Amino acid sequence: MTGAHQRQRRLDNLRRRIAGPQDAYERCRMYPCTNRTTADSGSGLNRLYCRKHIEFYRRHGSYVKTSYGAGELRPYRAQALAWLDLNEREMAVQAAIDGVRRLYRTAGAAVAANRLAGRPPAERAKATWAQLRQREVDPLEVLAAWLAVDLRMRDDPQPDRHEEYRWVQVAKLIHRMAGGTHKRWETERADGRVQVTELHKHPVSRGRVLRVLGEELAATCNGLIMAS
Ligand SMILES: [Zn+2]
Known part of the structure; x- marks a missing residue:
């Protein structure tokens, strides 16, 4: 395989990963949330959580537990x-x-x-x-x-x-x-x-x-x- 070929393949690969649904962090980490992470949906940089769970965390200091009343x-x-x-x-x-x-x-x-x-x-x-x-x-x-x-x-x-x-x-x-x-x-x-x-x-x-x-x-x- 030529160098040009290899370079082309690497580029294709990179493009696929950026665009790609193969990305491991495509979905929010919070089970059973199926929202897209903000990085995946293009609305932020967070690769682990969706907008809703980021906001929850900012309010409560936890991804899972609401605040005590x-x-x-x-x-x-x-x-x-x-x-x-x-x-x-x-x-x-x-x-x-x-x-x-x-x-x-x-x-x-x-x-x-x-x-x-x-x-x-x-x-x-x-x-x-x-x-x-x-x-x-x-x-x-x-x-x-x-x-x-x-x-x-x-x-x-x-x-x-x-x-x-x-x-x-x-x-x-x-x-x-x-x-x-x-x-x-x-x-x-x-x-x-x-x-x-x-x-x-x-x-x-x-x-x-x-x-x-x-x-x-x-x-x-x-x-x-x-x-x-
Ligand atoms: Zn979520």
């Missing part, structure tokens, strides 16, 4: 806070409180949520800590969020044990504590009864900023362990 975590937060109140004088708790205060202190100026769109994740994480500082959220509440997720995971027969899932779950709580618009108004109805309307709006909770927040808190809570 706020109501689901509430009793664990209460349990953790009670434990922290009792053990506030312990060295590990004091160190973690100092850590949260440091995050507050080094966060810079608070920035309005609507000005954060498109900013880098590290900057948005700082804004979250600044917001908590401005709202004078007790550092113990922040630590309780960390411990609550840990307690919930211990109770979960099918937890996702990846650090990233833990980070995202904790960060979602922190995010809620920091943010949102809350309005409440009363309207008097024709029959004289008062109708109360409440509006709670939270910023969208997904993406890299959650990983940054969670990892920062993980470093702060390193050594904080609640005996079960």
Whole structure:
């Protein structure tokens, strides 16, 4: 076979692989999802997962497990806070409180949520800590969020044990504590009864900023362990 022939065959081969349905990563890795990967469908660079599962992962920190609901975590937060109140004088708790205060202190100026769109994740994480500082959220509440997720995971027969899932779950709580618009108004109805309307709006909770927040808190809570 001539050199020109071989070159032609290699080129053909390459063309087939680029265009090709033979590609191993053509379909999303998530069983039983049959969507095409974003790389395969030409809508992105991900060779493992489809658009739907990428978005799921950005929101939950897991490809398989949805986030714990706020109501689901509430009793664990209460349990953790009670434990922290009792053990506030312990060295590990004091160190973690100092850590949260440091995050507050080094966060810079608070920035309005609507000005954060498109900013880098590290900057948005700082804004979250600044917001908590401005709202004078007790550092113990922040630590309780960390411990609550840990307690919930211990109770979960099918937890996702990846650090990233833990980070995202904790960060979602922190995010809620920091943010949102809350309005409440009363309207008097024709029959004289008062109708109360409440509006709670939270910023969208997904993406890299959650990983940054969670990892920062993980470093702060390193050594904080609640005996079960
Ligand atoms: Zn998929």
